[in-house]
Amino acid sequence: MSGRTARRRIVRIDGGQESERPDLLATEEPLGIRVGGEPVSLTMRTPGDDLDLAAGFLVGEGVVGSAADIRSMTICDGTRCGHAGHDDLGNVVDVELRPGLATVLRRNFLTTSACGVCGKASIAELCVRPRWDVRADHLRLPVAGLTAMADSLRGAQRVFARTGGLHAAAAFSPDGGLLAIREDVGRHNAVDKLVGWALREGRLPMHGCVLLVSGRASFELVQKAVLAGFPVLAAVSAPSSLAADLAAEAGLTLVGFLRGGSMNVYSHRERVLAVPAGQTAD
DSSP states (O other), X not given: OOOSEEEEEEEEEETTEEEEEEEEEEOOEEEEEEETTEEEEEXXXXXXXXXXXXXXXXXHTTSOSSGGGEEEEEXXXXXXXXXXXXXXXXXXXXXXXXXXXXXXXXXXXXXOXXXXXXXXXXXXXXXXXXXXXXXXOOOOEEHHHHHHHHHHHHHHOHHHHHHSOOEEEEEEOTTSOEEEEEEESSHHHHHHHHHHHHHHTTOOSOTTOEEEESSOBOHHHHHHHHHTTOSEEEESXXXXXXXXXXXXXXXXXXXXXXXXXXEEEEEXXXXXXSSOTTOOOO
């Protein structure tokens, strides 16, 4: 497995002047995910937190819902695990589920860093039934709290600060505390890594917590948030129409364009307090 960044020589052109210099790029490499030795996905990701990524992927597929559902996870590097398949393309995570846990996975396709639903065989497969009802979550957040979370996210994006080439996903407690952050070249991978962390730490469902992403909010990210039990998904950029529809149906508060002191609330606005608690509007 390579590091999270790679150094390359570049030609910098600025104001008509050229100069050679080193530059840091975000690493992108394949990771094969197997269940019981059978390949189910090959995803393009930034190396690191690979066990979290595999665990989060299985949460997003509706296969597992707690750490007890996973008996073991092994990182294979082409010399271990002894299975033929993706080894020559990069690292592999082999997952063993608890006995009796049924799995029906039909991905078996390349998942690029830009697409988290590649390989789905039908439209019906896009929707996975959630284990928890986020509608029942009575979290309330002041606008200032969401703004502070966005500031914390920017400050914690360490690899992005060095490369400018990574997405981030972070989990925040109701009081604004940063619980965990994960970065990756793929938006869906960053969220899977974060959800996988939560599963392995025994934190699912993420009741009362906020999932904040550094880019846009797509359908797949809304679904991953719901499957992990987050009541709020906030994004620095725009959501898609299908993302807003799914959020409204699932009971998720969806926030977009979270920048400075402004934001757009697309669904379940009751969780966002425009006026601090105990105060009244002028």
